Amino acid sequence: MRILIADDFSLDKIAASGQCFRALPLGGGAFRFITGGHLLYIRPAGPDLSNAPGTFEASCTEEEWAAVWAPYFDLGRDYAAIRRAVPESDAWMHRAAVEGQGLRILRQDPWETLITFILSQRKSIPAIKASVELLCAACGRPLTGGSTGGAGQPVYAFPTPQALAGLSDTALAACKPGYRAPYLRAAAVRVISGEVDLAALARLDDSALLAALKGLYGVGEKVARCTALFGYGRLGLAPVDTWIEKVITRAYGGRDPFPGYGAAAGVVQQYAFFWALNHKAQLS
DNA sequence: CACCAGGTATACG
DNA sequence: CGTATACATGGT
Numbered sequence: 001m002r003i004l005i006a007d008d009f010s011l012d013k014i015a016a017s018g019q020c021f022r023a024l025p026l027g028g029g030a031f032r033f034i035t036g037g038h039l040l041y042i043r044p045a046g047p048d049l050s051n052a053p054g055t056f057e058a059s060c061t062e063e064e065w066a067a068v069w070a071p072y073f074d075l076g077r078d079y080a081a082i083r084r085a086v087p088e089s090d091a092w093m094h095r096a097a098v099e100g101q102g103l104r105i106l107r108q109d110p111w112e113t114l115i116t117f118i119l120s121q122r123k124s125i126p127a128i129k130a131s132v133e134l135l136c137a138a139c140g141r142p143l144t145g146g147s148t149g150g151a152g153q154p155v156y157a158f159p160t161p162q163a164l165a166g167l168s169d170t171a172l173a174a175c176k177p178g179y180r181a182p183y184l185r186a187a188a189v190r191v192i193s194g195e196v197d198l199a200a201l202a203r204l205d206d207s208a209l210l211a212a213l214k215g216l217y218g219v220g221e222k223v224a225r226c227t228a229l230f231g232y233g234r235l236g237l238a239p240v241d242t243w244i245e246k247v248i249t250r251a252y253g254g255r256d257p258f259p260g261y262g263a264a265a266g267v268v269q270q271y272a273f274f275w276a277l278n279h280k281a282q283l284s
Numbered sequence: 285c286a287c288c289a290g291g292t293a294t295a296c297g
Numbered sequence: 298c299g300t301a302t303a304c305a306t307g308g309t
Contacts, residue, residue, distance in 0.1 A: 122306095
């Protein structure tokens with residue numbers, strides 16, 4: 001189907017933004033996305049202006065777009081307005097927002113977000129992606145529809161908590177979680193037991209949500225904030241990782257600018273993170 | 285071979 | 298409270 005997207009929307013930047021780890025560039029501007037049991041192939045239709053409003057060709061039905069993918073890409077929100085609200089007086093952030101035009105905060109599955117960001121700690125983004133794919137191939141449900149991950153390989157859904165918990169120690173270790181393996185297992189066990197109800201956490205306010213997430217073994221402030229931002233749509237929360245720490249130190253003299261952006265802090269943080277990733281030398 | 289990667293748990297003052 | 302250290306593994 002063909003879809004018109006009027007707001008800031010760059011598949012390229014979203015896929016490279018480090019918030020999701022299974023978005024796959026297929027060449028020619030096309031990308032593959034996966035969420036839950038849903039698989040999407042999407043590409044710009046017609047001349048790709050990248051950032052500007054445009055039409056896209058998507059592999060799903062209109063119903064699936066409306067029910068799954070529009071929420072996933074947070075299409076109900078005006079990101080152009082958020083971007084333009086970054087004032088020129090904040091010169092560093094304004095530049096990052098201009099360069100990051102098209103980024104969006106994906107609304108991902110809370111369980112997948114939690115697990116992938118537990119895995120992310122002290123790993124490079126390519127290493128995270130590799131580990132997540134290994135985990136999906138090890139115990140994710142094969143997605144039907146004749147879809148392939150390239151080279152004729154089947155595509156796997158992200159594993160359920162039960163599937164993850166069912167892996168042997170050696171099978172889990174083969175997914176390269178390193179020292180985070182017990183963190184993953186602990187999260188799966190507590191979700192399976194019902195001690196932690198990830199769906200119910202959506203009703204908590206930001207601070208209660210963060211507290212609940214940080215109660216999990218291996219989940220600290222940063223992973224909790226990433227999970228809240230990318231898995232629960234808490235756009236007011238800005239995770240501080242090593243790159244954002246450098247931004248705060250080098251560009252802001254140690255004064256954290258993100259809380260000042262209020263309900264949009266998480267979006268602005270994503271602009272800053274994206275800029276940092278693409279200009280590493282200028283922050284080191 | 286050092287050093288770092290979207291950090292956190294733990295031990296210690 | 299705060300600071301120091303270990304931690305699996307892959308990449309530069």
